[in-house]
Amino acid sequence: MKRLRFLGVALLVFAVLVSGCIGNGTTQTVTQQVKTTETVTETIAPTHYPLTVKDFADREVKIEKKPQRIVSLAPSVTETLYFLGALDSVVGVTKFDDYPPGVQGGREIIGGFSDPNIEVIASLQPDLIIGTSMHLKYLDQLEAIAPVIILDPKNMEEVYRAVQLLGDVLDEKGKAEGVVEFMKAEVEGVKFRVANATRPKVFFISWWNPIYTPGKNTFQGDLIELAGGENIFSDLNGWAQVSMEDVLARNPDVIILSAHSGITPEEVCKSELANTNAVKNGRIYVVSDDNAISRPGPRLVDALKELSYFIHPEAYGYSFQPVSCPVEG
Structure with missing residues (x-):
């Protein structure tokens, strides 16, 4: 009788131990799965591209990836790209571009402001072309080469918008906001001086x-x-x-x-x-x-x-x- 009682206790202890081991193993497995899920979540970051924007010609333009080879069709565009820190990506400018000093060095001249050379632009294999309303008459030819963004600001508020649009297209929103905030501060400084x-x-x-x-x-x-x-x-x-x-x-x-x-x-x-x-x-x-x-x-x-x-x-x-x-x- 004592042996049977001892055997029953032993079996109970054994069952508890086995149950504990199984429980611990299951807990470890779940923990590992949670950790694995967390790791995957951390490594998946949202991407900026592909991106669709609306330009000043009220056109929706899709940008598949961050532009690396940009052709600028206007000096004002080139200057804005400079302030956004994007000149290294500019491969073509007009013969009238002169700011910042030396901007034409190492870049292809694609013609004048109102008469860009389409063949030269195509030879540069750009992944983005940025022009103005002056270039709408060339739009079909330019779009056959690369996505085209049209800028046409008419006042200071629209200039801010143009800077922000390019900041979005280039994935440089922070720099664009910095440029706009600086401009607004300068404007407010002038308005304050002449207010009365x-x-x-x-x-x-x-x-x-x-x-x-x-x-x-x-x-x-x-x-x-x-x-x-x-x-x-x-x-x-x-x-x-x-x-x-x-x-x-x-x-x-x-x-x-x-x-x-x-x-x-x-x-x-x-x-x-x-x-x-x-x-x-x-x-x-x-x-x-x-x-x-x-x-x-x-x-x-x-x-x-x-x-x-x-x-x-x-x-x-x-x-x-x-x-x-x-x-x-």
């Missing part, structure tokens, strides 16, 4: 004969307003041709000349503009860098600051020497 100043009437001469000037929906017109001026032709759309009679009727307080406008301050003094408040008070200025003010890219903030110096020198503690027009003898 009166707004003089400003006439910007893009070209003299015939007279062309920026109206609304132009980044130059936008800069005049941001710099604390009143663009006298803000009621016109785009870059508009205007008559001398229109200019005289609006009597600008400040005249700003594009560096390549085809007229000098001295010639303005001798023109029919001599009777305007701007000429009478010697408030005629010439921009120092036509490219900075005519290319819709990050350098527009430099142009904005210069325009604000011209329009509101008192906001910076400056006193520009008025232009002294020659007196007829």
Whole structure:
């Protein structure tokens, strides 16, 4: 009887031990499976590509992978790519690209801004082409080579959008946000300086004969307003041709000349503009860098600051020497 009792206890102990071993083994296996699952989860990271974006021509463009060979069809595009740190991926630029200095070195010249050489572009085997609305007429030919992004910003807000769009396309959102935040800070700095100043009437001469000037929906017109001026032709759309009679009727307080406008301050003094408040008070200025003010890219903030110096020198503690027009003898 004692033997049977002992044998029963022994069998019970043995069963418990076996049960424990099986339980422990199962637990270890589950733990290993959990660890394996966690490892797999950690190694699967979301990818940025393929990516579909909408460009300024309202086109949906699919980018399969991070662009490594980019052709830029406009100097403003090249400059924006530079600020995004993407110049190493640019293989082709126009003959007019000059910023940053030396940008043409080691890159193929694909022609002019309005007349790109399609064969040269194709020979570069790009995986992305970036142009402007000027290049829509070449779109079918370009799309046969690579995906095409069209940029066409008309004011500062749209310039921000263009920077962010390229940041998305290049998987450089952080850099794009940094560029935009810097630009916005510069703009806010100018707006703060001129916030309480009166707004003089400003006439910007893009070209003299015939007279062309920026109206609304132009980044130059936008800069005049941001710099604390009143663009006298803000009621016109785009870059508009205007008559001398229109200019005289609006009597600008400040005249700003594009560096390549085809007229000098001295010639303005001798023109029919001599009777305007701007000429009478010697408030005629010439921009120092036509490219900075005519290319819709990050350098527009430099142009904005210069325009604000011209329009509101008192906001910076400056006193520009008025232009002294020659007196007829």
